[in-house]
Amino acid sequence: MVRIGIIGSGNTIGIAQNHVNAYKHCKDAQITAVYDILDGRAQSYIDKFELTDAKVCASLEELFSLCDAVSICTPNATHIELSVAALKAGKHVLCEKPFAPTPEECAEAIKYAKLTGKVAMIGLCYRDIPGFVYMKKLLDEGKMGRVFFVREEQGGDRIASPDVKLEWRMQKDLSGPGALADFGSHMMDICDYLLRDTCGPICEVQCMQDICIPQREVIGRPGKMGKVTNDDVACWICRTTSGTLYNFTASRIGATFMLEIVGEGGKMIFNGARPFELTLQLKDKNGGYASRPEVVPVPEECYGGDENAPRVPFDINFYYEIRQFLDAIETGKESLLTFERGQYIQSLIQAAQEAADCGETVYLNVEE
Numbered sequence: 404m405v406r407i408g409i410i411g412s413g414n415t416i417g418i419a420q421n422h423v424n425a426y427k428h429c430k431d432a433q434i435t436a437v438y439d440i441l442d443g444r445a446q447s448y449i450d451k452f453e454l455t456d457a458k459v460c461a462s463l464e465e466l467f468s469l470c471d472a473v474s475i476c477t478p479n480a481t482h483i484e485l486s487v488a489a490l491k492a493g494k495h496v497l498c499e500k501p502f503a504p505t506p507e508e509c510a511e512a513i514k515y516a517k518l519t520g521k522v523a524m525i526g527l528c529y530r531d532i533p534g535f536v537y538m539k540k541l542l543d544e545g546k547m548g549r550v551f552f553v554r555e556e557q558g559g560d561r562i563a564s565p566d567v568k569l570e571w572r573m574q575k576d577l578s579g580p581g582a583l584a585d586f587g588s589h590m591m592d593i594c595d596y597l598l599r600d601t602c603g604p605i606c607e608v609q610c611m612q613d614i615c616i617p618q619r620e621v622i623g624r625p626g627k628m629g630k631v632t633n634d635d636v637a638c639w640i641c642r643t644t645s646g647t648l649y650n651f652t653a654s655r656i657g658a659t660f661m662l663e664i665v666g667e668g669g670k671m672i673f674n675g676a677r678p679f680e681l682t683l684q685l686k687d688k689n690g691g692y693a694s695r696p697e698v699v700p701v702p703e704e705c706y707g708g709d710e711n712a713p714r715v716p717f718d719i720n721f722y723y724e725i726r727q728f729l730d731a732i733e734t735g736k737e738s739l740l741t742f743e744r745g746q747y748i749q750s751l752i753q754a755a756q757e758a759a760d761c762g763e764t765v766y767l768n769v770e771e
Contacts, residue, residue: 405732408436408470408494410463410485411477412448418499419476423452424718425725426474428711432729436460436469467492472522472732478571479504479578483512486523486742490515495522497728500588502745504579506753509746516742522731524738525745527592528724532717534673534681536705538664539597541671548667548688550602552648553594557586557675558658562616569619569629572655580756581633583612584749586653591751592744593662594649603644604769605751610639610759615656639755644769670696678716 407426412419426432437445438460445459460466463485466473472495475485483503489496490512502525503509516523529535541547561567571577572585580587595604612634621629635656641649652658660675669685669692684696706712712722724740731738750767758765 405432405472405729406435406470407432408438408460408466408473409434409448409457410438410466410473410475410489411481412437412439412444413476417476419448419474420452421717421721422474422476422497422725423454425721427452428713428722429725429729430711431733432725436466438463438466463488464492467494470494472497472728475499479584480571480576483508486512487515490519490521490523493519493521495524495728495732497522497524497526497725498742498745499526500745500748501579501584501752502742502749504575504577504584506746506749509742509749513742513746522728522738523742524728524731524740525742525748526724527589527740527744527748528720529589529593530596531707531720531723532678533701533705533707533719534678535593535597535662536707537681537701538662538671538673540705542597542601542664546668546685547601547664547671549645550598550647550664550666552650552665553598554650554661554663554665555590555594556652556654556659556661557590558582558652558654558656558660559586560657561655563656565616565619567619568622569631570622573619573631573633575632578633580612580637580752581614581631581635582653582655583610583634583637583639583755583759584752585655586658587637587639587651587752587755588748590651590653591748595748595751598643598647598664601645602647604767605641605649605754606644606767606769607642608639608751608754608758608765608767609641609763610637610755612637612759634759637755637759639758641751641755672696679714 434457439445473489475498613636615635618628621627636654638652662673667688672682679701686692754765
């Protein structure tokens with residue numbers, strides 16, 4: 404039985420609840436400790452999710468004494484410090500994305516992961532969404548042939564209202580980039596995971612950003628307005644070493660979750676509102692389109708083969724993320740989502756941010 408500590412319960416989105424729900428589906432895991440910097444929040448969390456075996460902890464040291472592994476679900480700027488503290492305490496670590504505001508900051512956590520030999524995993528879980536698994540299968544089978552271009556959009560509409568108060572994720576010193584990092588981390592990971600073998604790594608980036616709601620009320624200070632210091636919307640274009648273009652849009656003030664891949668063999672479209680199907684319009688690689696788009700259910704083989712996996716949108720991919728973490732702890736097999744992977748994705752985000760800041764193309768040194 405792997406004893407789990409939850410660090411950070413969240414005040415708004417609360418990504419920790421996705422971790423908790425996934426752990427509760429795993430018979431070999433037990434949540435034994437919860438820590439949050441705000442008094443009362445950890446107890447409320449334990450009560451809400453009926454974590455009867457969990458204890459409210461007054462400090463990280465107390466939490467570390469009660470667990471074997473931790474899920475870190477706190478603001479971006481705290482990830483490295485908390486990861487290092489957990490690793491030094493001999494704990495396995497699953498850290499939420501984005502890994503850190505900059506890729507340089509990731510180095511310390513990577514160092515301690517190597518020194519301790521503990522599982523150190525970053526929470527890039529979207530690749531286990533069945534629709535993406537099916538896309539990967541079709542791409543690996545060569546159905547698309549040469550990929551011409553990719554269009555991806557992610558985001559949310561929770562903070563579209565100017566009445567939403569100034570959160571840490573809207574402040575560059577606590578978050579790094581805004582929508583670019585929050586959603587872009589998943590977007591970059593998915594495209595690179597699906598297409599690197601076909602299209603090569605990203606080697607050029609151009610980007611533009613906007614802050615659409617420049618001021619918001621400061622939390623806990625009625626009437627006091629504070630400045631939003633990172634992007635509400637980011638649009639960026641990347642070119643891979645094979646010449647394929649990726650077109651990304653990330654928005655936290657309203658967006659559609661979708662991914663479209665167009666190539667010699669036709670088109671495939673993923674709609675995040677319907678993650679268990681794809682829209683396909685395939686064609687002969689040397690001819691034109693002869694049929695209309697068809698909605699195709701994801702085949703059974705793309706659901707991961709685990710009967711304990713909940714067949715609920717997003718619950719299923721968080722389950723497989725947690726399952727991968729636990730399996731790595733129990734078997735010693737390295738996760739695909741290492742801290743090094745988190746740092747690499749952060750380097751792509753930083754390249755996009757640099758491109759937006761300078762208004763020019765940023766070129767990356769890549770090894771194919």
